[in-house]
Structures are given as C-alpha cells and as structure tokens.
Amino acid sequence: MENNSTQVPVTVLTGFLGAGKTTLLNRILTEQHGRKYAVIVNEFGEQGIDNDLVVDADEEVFEMNNGCICCTVRGDLIRILGGLMKRADQLDAIIVETTGLADPAPVAQTFFVDQDVADRTKLDAIVTVADAVHLSSQLGEHHEAEEQIAFADVVLLNKIDLVDQNQIKGVHDRIRKINPYTKIIETNRCEAPLDEVLGLNAFSLDRVLEVEPDFLDSDHDHEHDDDVTSISFVSDTPLIMEKFESWFGNLLQTHGQNILRSKGIMDFKGENDRYVFQGVHMLMDASPMGPWPSKAKRNSRVVFIGRNLDSMNLKEGFESCKSE
Amino acid sequence: MVEQIIKKSQFEERGTLFETGAPVTCSVSIDKVIAVGFGDGSLRLYKPDAEPVVVHAHNGVILSIAANESHIITGGQDGLFLKISLNGEIEEIYNFGTQWVDNVAAYEDMFLCSSGKNVYIWSGDNNKPKLLEHQSTIGGIAIDQNGRRIAVSCYGGVTLWRYEKNKWKSSKFAWKGSHSKVGFSPDGKYIVTTMQENELHAWRIRDKASFAMSGYPSKVKSFTWAGDNPYLVTAGAREAICWPFDGKEGPRGRTPLCIASGGQENATYVETLPGEKAIFAGFKNGMVLLSELSENPNDVLIQSPTGSEISNISISPDRSHILVGDIKGKVLWSPLWEQ
Structure with a gap:
C-alpha cells in the first residue's frame, strides 16, 4: 500500500448490533464538518440513514483463487469502491459499516489483495463501537466480538454513563487483554471528536x-x-x-x-x-x-x-x- | 522539473480535445453518434461537424450504457434506469432508489438492467419487468447476437438464460471465483468473462468445456473481438493480448498474438476497428495505439501519453471518427482519416 495523496482513506466501522454504529454514521453524515464522506452500509444492518452518499452493500465475501487458504475478500467492496472512484468530485473519506456478526478480516484483506482498490484507496483504520454495558457478555458468547476488538485500531466504548467505575475498569481490562494496542475512547452517544475516529492512518507503516x-x-x-x-x-x-x-x-x-x-x-x-x-x-x-x-x-x-x-x-x- | 516535449500525433493535431472535468465511464455508438457517459451523471453526444450535446441525465456516476437502433439506455449510481433519445429527451424506465444500476443491455425492443443480484427485462409494451434472480451481485450482462440468450456473470460463474416457449430457462456455467464483465463470441459459441484474478475465463457453450486465459500482470478490465478468426483482444498487459478463437478448440494450447507493443504501462482499454484486422489499445499512461492483427504489426500512435488512464475508446458507426476518454475527463474526438 503505497503512500499516495490521491488515495481516499477508508475507515472500517465494526461493532455489534445496538452498540451505536448508526448514531456515529448519522453524525458523520449530518454534522457541519465541510467534508464529503461516503458511507457504505449493509442492507441487512441498522436502519435510519437517508443520504445520497450512502451506498447499500451486501457483504459478499469470497475466496481468492491465489492458493492462500484464508484469503477472503469483500467482492461487493471492490465493486463499490471502484464505482465511487468514478465520481467527478473527490471524496474526503469513505466509511464501510459491517454487520455486527461480520469478521473484519476480509474487509482489511481487500486492501492488500485488490490492486485497483490499493491504487485508489487506502485502509485508514478499523474502528469498533462497543457497548460498555454488554461488551463483556458478548465477548464470552461470540467469536466475532473478540475479532472486532482484536482488529480495532480504535474502540469507541459507548454508553459509558450506564455503567459504574468498576464496570468500566472491567471492560477496559477485557479489551486490553485481547488488544493492548488499541486506543479506547469512552463516549456517550458516540460523541467522540470525528478527527479521533477518521483520518488516523493507522495502517501506514x-x-x-x-x-x-x-x-x-x-x-x-x-x-x-x-x-x-x-x-x-x-x-x-x-x-x-x-x-x-x-x-x-x-x-x-x-x-x-x-x-x-x-x-x-x-x-x-x-x-x-x-x-x-x-x-x-x-x-x-x-x-x-x-x-x-x-x-x-x-x-x-x-x-x-x-x-x-x-x-x-x-x-x-x-x-x-x-x-x- | 525537466519539461518533456511530447510529440502530438496527427490525430491530436486534427482532432479536438475536451476537458470535461468528470471521468469518462462508458460509451456506445448509435447512428452517427457516439454517446459517452461521465462520472458527474452527464451524457455527451458527439457527432461529426457539430458541437457535442450535453444531456444532464443522472445525479451521480453513469455506470453503464447501451443502445438499440433508436435509443440509448443508461444505468447510474442514482438508481435510475433511463432511456434517452438522440435528441436528448429522457424517459425514466425504472427508479431503483438507493440501489445502483450496475449494468444495462439492449436488443431491439428489449431493455435489460442489473441492480444487486437481479436482472430486470422490459420487452414490448409490457411495463412490468421480468425478474431473473441470481445468487450474488451481478458483475456483467450480455445479450447474444439474436436476442435469444442472456449471459449473466456473478460469483461462481455465469448463468445462461435462454428464451424458449415464452419462458426464460437458466443453465449454469460454473467456475470458482468472482466474474465481472461477460460477453458472447461473435459466432455465439463461447462465453467469456473477466475475473477478479488477473485472468479471463471462457466456456464453449455446446459442452460447457471451460478454460482460463491467464498470465496477465494486472486485472483485465476490457476485451473486444476483432478480425475474421475471430481474436479475443484483451487489456491487462503491456501489449494487447489476442487469443485465436477459430478451430474446434479455440485458443487452448495455442499462444496468443501480442500486438500494440509500444506502451510502457499496462493496457486498460481495447476496441476493434470495425471491418479491419486492426485494434486500438489504450494504456494506463494515456497512450493510445492502433495496431494490426498480425505477427509483425505496424503500430500507429493515436494519442501520446497524457498521464491519465484510458477508460474508453469508441469508433463512430460510420468509422469516420475516434473518441478517446480517460479517468480525468479528457476526451479526444478526432477524424480517423485524413480529409
């Protein structure tokens, strides 16, 4: 992934259903930040976003025929990112929302494997929205929740006002045990400054x-x-x-x-x-x-x-x- | 920076260069017109001896274009499937809302488009489309020369639909992987697809015998058919790679012709010169060459390198003009012959 100023940064947004991804997406789309963001959402995901910069995707994961057994990529993402690059106006960033039960790896791998995607866009960061109330139990029950924390460059620990200090510490410890390097931002209603979530360049060497x-x-x-x-x-x-x-x-x-x-x-x-x-x-x-x-x-x-x-x-x- | 003096070709000297500001995404030739779709949703109609007509067709990228004898059809990121006359009059065939209309095709009074996993067919006076469903998002659609068969590519291969006894019947041509563009050979005997990997795949329809055409350094984004054999002419390499499809076995076990070898970068678009054993190849650096389908071809420079990837080459139906478009929105419109 070469460093090229014409590459549009892409943020991958993961997190379980109800954690607050849609709240964050709505903020990105409606706040007066003077930037142009396109959002790729899942058609089976959370509802409630209406904007012409929102594109429906269908999380089509497929295996590459390159002999690499775990090399799965997101076919729909290759198609949609290719389509967005044909726009006459330059986008400032693209945000890809994944469903709660999605493994973030195929999304990330798409940026390593597909030359057209790597030429025109670059993976900026994986941001995981986690529900401070339910994260601990979700981590015990679902592989996907663990993976979303493991891949995260940033964890937005949301709904923080619904838990006490002890619980917060417990959730922090759980996250750190899986991924000591992720940045944890505590929020309510995903009210983190957008520049702490977008434009992080976390995948640059x-x-x-x-x-x-x-x-x-x-x-x-x-x-x-x-x-x-x-x-x-x-x-x-x-x-x-x-x-x-x-x-x-x-x-x-x-x-x-x-x-x-x-x-x-x-x-x-x-x-x-x-x-x-x-x-x-x-x-x-x-x-x-x-x-x-x-x-x-x-x-x-x-x-x-x-x-x-x-x-x-x-x-x-x-x-x-x-x-x- | 050292200023490079790049010699203009005779086509650039006598042609007109338009800076449109929006990426050229697709084109179709109809009557005396080349209709070109752009990344800002506009459609431009280029005719000899006239200024191009700009039609504000879509609110977003035009993803696909096709035409029958009288009308242009377009599909866009705004979810619209439109029918446009040569005077620029727009008629909405269907509005898919937030879903992109990725592919369109036309044959006489039959209009097709794909959006997501479905193909929709309008024919005759019927306002309600016929729906053909598929297992994954559709990469490409093609209608055969007689309008009786439709090839639809997606993940895992191609679905071939035949119109028999007033019904569309499907048959699967399987090959693992993601297939995008699809086309029939001119004799209707083969189906060809471009793949997510740097290769093409082909099936002989009669017995579903399939084979790969591989060895490309980059993704094959464009192919066309040329010559009497015919040859399948492909982009994706430093030269235009041309696979012979004559004989019983087609290109299997044979080496392709490699022509248009003057490019320093990979070819991104190829187009045939109708009626001649010659093709045009456009390259990632903006160069365009005309080359002969032969072992020792003569190459003619159509456009010198511009630095922007060629995304389209189109020849007017009367072969009088060539149109070259790139991803930065430059359009070269030039008479093909000396006047």
Whole structure:
C-alpha cells in the first residue's frame, strides 16, 4: 500500500448490533464538518440513514483463487469502491459499516489483495463501537466480538454513563487483554471528536513505529485456547534477516488463520534501515522505513494478536532469529 | 522539473480535445453518434461537424450504457434506469432508489438492467419487468447476437438464460471465483468473462468445456473481438493480448498474438476497428495505439501519453471518427482519416 495523496482513506466501522454504529454514521453524515464522506452500509444492518452518499452493500465475501487458504475478500467492496472512484468530485473519506456478526478480516484483506482498490484507496483504520454495558457478555458468547476488538485500531466504548467505575475498569481490562494496542475512547452517544475516529492512518507503516514498548513486559497468562490474546517480544540483539524471513514466512503460512494481526519494527544485522511490517492474517505489508534516528534505541519489536498463540512456539522462533 | 516535449500525433493535431472535468465511464455508438457517459451523471453526444450535446441525465456516476437502433439506455449510481433519445429527451424506465444500476443491455425492443443480484427485462409494451434472480451481485450482462440468450456473470460463474416457449430457462456455467464483465463470441459459441484474478475465463457453450486465459500482470478490465478468426483482444498487459478463437478448440494450447507493443504501462482499454484486422489499445499512461492483427504489426500512435488512464475508446458507426476518454475527463474526438 503505497503512500499516495490521491488515495481516499477508508475507515472500517465494526461493532455489534445496538452498540451505536448508526448514531456515529448519522453524525458523520449530518454534522457541519465541510467534508464529503461516503458511507457504505449493509442492507441487512441498522436502519435510519437517508443520504445520497450512502451506498447499500451486501457483504459478499469470497475466496481468492491465489492458493492462500484464508484469503477472503469483500467482492461487493471492490465493486463499490471502484464505482465511487468514478465520481467527478473527490471524496474526503469513505466509511464501510459491517454487520455486527461480520469478521473484519476480509474487509482489511481487500486492501492488500485488490490492486485497483490499493491504487485508489487506502485502509485508514478499523474502528469498533462497543457497548460498555454488554461488551463483556458478548465477548464470552461470540467469536466475532473478540475479532472486532482484536482488529480495532480504535474502540469507541459507548454508553459509558450506564455503567459504574468498576464496570468500566472491567471492560477496559477485557479489551486490553485481547488488544493492548488499541486506543479506547469512552463516549456517550458516540460523541467522540470525528478527527479521533477518521483520518488516523493507522495502517501506514509509519504508524507501526509509534507502537509503545510499555506493554512489552506484560505477563502472558495461559488463556483458554480459543480466546484472542496478544503476545509481544523485544530483542536488543540484532536479528539475521534471512532467518527472520524464513521463520516469519513459515509462521504466516502455517498459522496465518489464527494470527489476526501482526506488527513489528526490526533491527537487522548489517542494515542501517529500520524494517517495518504489518499484517492481517497471511497478508503482509513490509518495507524499510529509513535509517534509525540517531537518538533512538535500536531494537526489534514484534506483536501478535490471535488465537492459540501458545501453540506456535513464537518465543523460540523469535529467539532463533537473533545474531548471537 | 525537466519539461518533456511530447510529440502530438496527427490525430491530436486534427482532432479536438475536451476537458470535461468528470471521468469518462462508458460509451456506445448509435447512428452517427457516439454517446459517452461521465462520472458527474452527464451524457455527451458527439457527432461529426457539430458541437457535442450535453444531456444532464443522472445525479451521480453513469455506470453503464447501451443502445438499440433508436435509443440509448443508461444505468447510474442514482438508481435510475433511463432511456434517452438522440435528441436528448429522457424517459425514466425504472427508479431503483438507493440501489445502483450496475449494468444495462439492449436488443431491439428489449431493455435489460442489473441492480444487486437481479436482472430486470422490459420487452414490448409490457411495463412490468421480468425478474431473473441470481445468487450474488451481478458483475456483467450480455445479450447474444439474436436476442435469444442472456449471459449473466456473478460469483461462481455465469448463468445462461435462454428464451424458449415464452419462458426464460437458466443453465449454469460454473467456475470458482468472482466474474465481472461477460460477453458472447461473435459466432455465439463461447462465453467469456473477466475475473477478479488477473485472468479471463471462457466456456464453449455446446459442452460447457471451460478454460482460463491467464498470465496477465494486472486485472483485465476490457476485451473486444476483432478480425475474421475471430481474436479475443484483451487489456491487462503491456501489449494487447489476442487469443485465436477459430478451430474446434479455440485458443487452448495455442499462444496468443501480442500486438500494440509500444506502451510502457499496462493496457486498460481495447476496441476493434470495425471491418479491419486492426485494434486500438489504450494504456494506463494515456497512450493510445492502433495496431494490426498480425505477427509483425505496424503500430500507429493515436494519442501520446497524457498521464491519465484510458477508460474508453469508441469508433463512430460510420468509422469516420475516434473518441478517446480517460479517468480525468479528457476526451479526444478526432477524424480517423485524413480529409
């Protein structure tokens, strides 16, 4: 995904039914912000939006014939984004609403796989609206709820005035356990400033560089096998590029279905540049991002969010890439 | 920045360049007119020796266009399916509300469109359309040369509808994947689709034998038929890739002709020069070439690179003029022959 100013940013909006997605969409469409946003909604989704910049979609997920077993994309999105790019006026952003029970991965993967989509648009961020009252029980009952938190760059924790401080802390802890890197914004009626939700550039490789290291000492408890968790590693010893490519490539091939998101900044032996990657399941975007800043500490950091992470020997694999 | 001096072609020298400001999305030739659809909903009618007529047809992108002998039909993102006369008079056939009208087709008094997963057919004086349902959103529709068969592409292949005993009967031509544009070969024996992957798929209708035409570096956004063989001429590569469809087996086991090889970028649109063994290829950088269907073709420069992707090439029905359109809204309208 190249950095190109003519690419229209696309925000993916997920969240369970009733969490408040429609409230947020209505704000985006009606507030006087001087910008032109198109919204792609699901025809089976929540009702109540009427605007000529609203397009009905039908969440058609299909497998690519590219040999990648978990590579599913949204066919309707390819068609609709292509159609919107034919407009005479330039859109400032596009928002894709998914149904409550949708897996966000095919939407994200569409931006990695389809060249036309990648040429003209770019994935900006995945924003998940969560209901502070019901999120905990939804996480226990539905895989999709966990995935929506796991993929989120931003969680809008909505209906916050309906829960007490203890409950808020409990919900925060649940979210952090799945995804320590997501930004949590507490709101009522989705009243967050729109610039905290749109135009985040969360999928640019630059943003990976901002991954905060403080989560890294967190203990990784053994979780129920099916739970979504995260794990991260740091190495002050430079890594060997060939070893890392071989281990990481093999890892995504064999466990890509269970690795929902991955990010990393790598310090390779003999290389002056920082190498940065970010992935969704088996698909990955990677690039050298210029030399290390003179004052920055050179080290390698990787982060995985997924299921059954304990079964992947991640620590051993990462350690084996070290140059000493 | 070093200023590049790009030599204009003879077609650019004698033609007229229009800056319309809206992407060129589709076109159709009818009578002496080339009707062009734009991304701002306008339709322009280009005729020799006259200024183009602008028709304010849709409130949003015109997605698809077709014509019978007397009328143009268009489908748009505003949900309208319109019938437009050559004088620019607009008649609404149907309003689909918030649903886009993605594809349209016409044959004599039969008008078709697709919106979502459905194809709607209007024919004769019947105001109520016949509905043909499909399993997923429709990528493309095509009517055969006799108006008896309709090919509809979507996810998983093509549905072929035949009109028999006053009924539309369907038959499925399956191939995994997402199929978009669809067309019949000129002899009506094959169906061809473009796919989400960088390839085309084809079926011989008689026995449903199917094969892929692959190896493209990018998505195949355009195809046409040319020559007597005929050749299936395709965009998607640095050259126009032309697959021979003569003989019993068509292109299977044969290598395609690669012509119009002067482009530095992938071809995005191809069009045949009717009655000649020649085709036009438009490229991602705005260049357009005319090339012969032969092993050692001569290429003629129609348009020098402009930097904007070619989204349409159309030849007037009397072959007097060529129209080239791009995604930035530039239109070149030029006499095809020296006067």
